[in-house]
Amino acid sequence: MLAPTSSASSTNPWVSSSPSSTDTHSQLSGACALLAVLVQAQCSTQSSAKADIEHGFDRLDELKKQLADSIRQAEEAANDSGFFGFLGDIFGNDIAQIAGAVAAIAATIATAGAASPLLLIAISEALQLAATVGAKLGLDPKICFAIGIASVAVGFCSGTGTAQAAGEIADVARGVSLGAKVAQGGATAVGGALHFVSANAHARQLDYQADAAGYQTQDKATSLDLDDAFARLRRALRVEQHETDSVSAQLRDDSDTNTTLCQRI
């Protein structure tokens, strides 16, 4: 259909030089030239749409890789966040609480150690009183005698030497309490630092998730552009076919009319 009607003209291949049917051929050539221009325009549109489609597919592949990388990095960040959060809980809660309990016990021992001579004197006096009252109340004399001996023994233990030993125990307990408090503070600090590392990893995870959301958005936009390019290509093909059919029908009608006229003349 796009072939020239005559090869005589070197300037315009669509114009025929036949002298017998100049008018008809000029109409035919004009229609064909118009069709050629239209088809050329549609071919240009098709080429542009095809290029856009190829570029869109390349972009989609690239976006899929970037999206996969972001998701993988987000998973790694989530794992890091969980791991360091777990360590932070161990240091900040468990170890710090244990150290705090040790410090409290040591402080109690230190306090009780300082007061232990008084406690021993009080226990001796109580035993002596128990022996006396027990004898008056009809308790077995042997038991009362044993309680009295115990009272005397405890009274001996509450002497100066025992007080010195209790003072040393109190000193040791104070040292243990100090160490436990330092350990508690250190564990709390380490727990805080680990929680920060965990939260920082969580923030990185959010950043990667934001990047992934961005890639997904770009993916959607690229898909829309691809749909648009496909629509343009489909439209160009349809218009090209339509224009070809229209010009063909026009030429066929003109040809039928001419034939009929020629037959009637």
Added chain:
Amino acid sequence: MTQAISSSSSSFATEFAELVIRNEASQAESAHQEREAARASVRENAQKQIDALHDAADATRSGALLNAALTIGGSALEIRAAFSQYGADMACAQMKSAECRGDAATVLSAGTEFASQNRLATIWHASGDGMVKLAAPLQALFGDSVASDYQAEAKRRETLAEQAKWQADDASTAIDKSEKRGDKALDTLQSIQQNENSSAVALIGRI
């Protein structure tokens, strides 16, 4: 040639088809503009959603940093308080020992040391304990709640982007329908012209 014979009859069909085609072209143009506006809205809201998510991450990081700074600083003060308390306890023990011995000068100096160390221990402990206890609420106030606000903003932007995408889809559907109606009008016009040509040819054949 054929149009010259049936010019009066074809003029109405031509004008009608031209009117229909112009109308559909106008609608398609309008739908194109709507679609471009919707796509611009999609891009804008999506970008703001991403910015809000990044801001949420920054707020989370800032809150965690504040928490860590307060916790570590408070722990350091607690450790300092523990040393001061140890010094106070030792001074107290020294004072009691001196009391038993009747050493007034040692009692006086140890008492002064005890008072000083005990005051420092109280101050350091109160400060450290307060900082540690404030860490979590301040993180929630300046970190987590701000991050939640940004998350909500991101969700809102996501919803707006989704709505804009629906509008773009609707506009695309309208464009397709307009183009199909325009094509149908063109086909109808072509069919009318073919019928007129056939009629003209038949009339010529009858002359």
